[in-house]
Each structure stands twice: as C-alpha cells, then as structure tokens.
Amino acid sequence: MIRVATFEDIDDMVSVFIDAYNYTGPRDSVAKSMEISLKVQPNGCLIAFIDGKPVGMGCIFLYKKVAWVGLMGVKKEYQRRGIGTEIFKRLLKIGKGKTIRLDASSQGYGLYKKFNFTDEYRTVRYELRNRPLKKVEGVKELKEIPGWVEELDKEAFGDDRTRVLRLYLESGARLIGVENEGFGMVYRGRIGPLVAISRKIAEKIMLKAFLLRGREIIVPDANEDAMDLIKKFSPVELTSCTRMRLGDKVEENVHMVFGILTYAKG
Incomplete structure (x- = not known):
C-alpha cells in the first residue's frame, strides 16, 4: 500500500531513510528534516507499507515552474521489488506539467534514466x-x-x-x-x-x-x-x-x- 504521508508518519519515514541511506547520524536531525519537508509540501510525500511495516518513501516539492523530487528510498530488504518505481511513478503524476529535477545517487540513477531523465551536472x-x-x-x-x-x-x-x-x-x-x-x-x-x-x-x-x-x-x-x-x-x-x-x-x-x-x- 502506498499513501500520502502525514506528520504522524514521521517516525516511519525516519526508519526508511536510516535503512535506505545507511544513515548513522542523530535520529532527531532526520526527523526534523522530515517535518520541514511535510511543511514545505503538504501531501507531497508518499510512504509505502507491506504488512503494516514502512518499507519505502519519496517526496516531491512543487515550485512555480519546477517540481523537485527527493528523499527517495526503499529499505534494503524490500529493494528490487518495484516499490521505488511505483512511488516514483506517482510522484511524476503529481509534478506533471512542470520540469522535474532531482539529484540522483548511483543507486537511483538507472531508474531515472528509464524515465528519460537528462544529465545536467554533478553535485558534490x-x-x-x-x-x-x-x-x-x-x-x-x-x-x-x-x-x-x-x-x-x-x-x-x-x-x-x-x-x-x-x-x-x-x-x-x-x-x-x-x-x-x-x-x-x-x-x-x-x-x-x-x-x-x-x-x-x-x-x-x-x-x-x-x-x-x-x-x-x-x-x-x-x-x-x-x-x-x-x-x-x-x-x-x-x-x-x-x-x-x-x-x-x-x-x-x-x-x-x-x-x-x-x-x-x-
């Protein structure tokens, strides 16, 4: 099941982020980032569940001309099952009509290429x-x-x-x-x-x-x-x-x- 995330889902979003990104920093820092994201774009973050467990997420932030995708991640145990692809498809629908931009990690690069995204430059x-x-x-x-x-x-x-x-x-x-x-x-x-x-x-x-x-x-x-x-x-x-x-x-x-x-x- 994939649905729109709310502030009540912040702990679940944090758990996905920590697992998907191998994050080892303070948990409260991630939670604050998720809180800001939900304030920036209410209804802009999606979270996926399997058997009631949070397994994946992704967000999109809408500006006037640009839509920005970020915080895409799937827990390692659930990768290669099409969860990230399905979340991404739904985000693209939300951003339809705008130029969609993102910063692709090496893990996500292949997925975005499949959707005909064009390389611009590196961000380090x-x-x-x-x-x-x-x-x-x-x-x-x-x-x-x-x-x-x-x-x-x-x-x-x-x-x-x-x-x-x-x-x-x-x-x-x-x-x-x-x-x-x-x-x-x-x-x-x-x-x-x-x-x-x-x-x-x-x-x-x-x-x-x-x-x-x-x-x-x-x-x-x-x-x-x-x-x-x-x-x-x-x-x-x-x-x-x-x-x-x-x-x-x-x-x-x-x-x-x-x-x-x-x-x-x-």
Whole structure:
C-alpha cells in the first residue's frame, strides 16, 4: 500500500531513510528534516507499507515552474521489488506539467534514466576540514528574508522557493548576507544555499558561515569558481550525485550557486 504521508508518519519515514541511506547520524536531525519537508509540501510525500511495516518513501516539492523530487528510498530488504518505481511513478503524476529535477545517487540513477531523465551536472557534498575562524567585515546576519535575497535566489535557482527558505529560517537556520551581492544559510552544520554574484563575495559569506559552525556544503561542479574556491578549505568528498531533469531546461544561473540548499529540495 502506498499513501500520502502525514506528520504522524514521521517516525516511519525516519526508519526508511536510516535503512535506505545507511544513515548513522542523530535520529532527531532526520526527523526534523522530515517535518520541514511535510511543511514545505503538504501531501507531497508518499510512504509505502507491506504488512503494516514502512518499507519505502519519496517526496516531491512543487515550485512555480519546477517540481523537485527527493528523499527517495526503499529499505534494503524490500529493494528490487518495484516499490521505488511505483512511488516514483506517482510522484511524476503529481509534478506533471512542470520540469522535474532531482539529484540522483548511483543507486537511483538507472531508474531515472528509464524515465528519460537528462544529465545536467554533478553535485558534490564536501566536509571542509580547514575552517578558519576570523572576523568578517560586511556580512550581516538577517532575521528575515529581504526582497533582494528573494531576487538573487530566483535568478540563481531559476524559480521562486522563498517559502522553503522561510521555513528553514523559522526552523533555526541562520541567514547571512551582503546586501544585493550574496547570501547564505547555515543549518545544522550545513552551508546552503550559498548564492553570490562573485567568488569574492561567496568567500566572505563562507568565512562567516564557519563562525556559525558551518562545516559541510554541496557544490555544483558546473560552477568552476565554486569548485576552485572550496579547495582553500581542505575539502573531503562525502557523497556525489548527478543532477537530472525531465522537461525543459530551467533558466538557472548556476555560476551564482556556490552551495545548494539540499539534495531533496534543490
């Protein structure tokens, strides 16, 4: 049985995620992520059960032009039974009429190719081992999302996801920026999104993020400046995905993206 997930299903969603992704971090961090996902897109997450046991899940987040698929996973014991394929088919129906994008792991890549998804570029998650802690001039912490942050994010991302950024801010993320030139978020040690008009501005924001305990970032390899910048901070690759799409190419400005929000939401 596959049905729409609710807040009452968060524990079951966490159990699927931990098993499917070999996750070894704190359980409460995953639970908080699932809570944010359900707030971002009510009715956007599906969960599969066999004999009353949660075995698989997947989510889709709808923006104006883009639909983003994430958190696809099936418990190892139940893989290769078509559960993930059926969940994915239902998500595609929800996102019909929009360009659908996702970050594919090596395990999911073959499935998405079967549905005619096109490769775009790699997204790589790094831990930054060298994080200098020093005072940064000109980067302010913001308590709300100003219009200039919305506009920079729309240009970089190619769509309006202000409600998602706002939910992260309400959930404890720290928002920092240089007015009209760039901004970043730090949430549970992760830096992202990090959007800037230049490498110089991106570096200033990253240094400020280190002071807020940021230590991980997901970088699109299509932005050469971003890939070059992180070399200064002793990056260690943790995971990598292939960004893929089904539908028209999105008018994003990836050269402004020095760090993406999450694999699940773009």
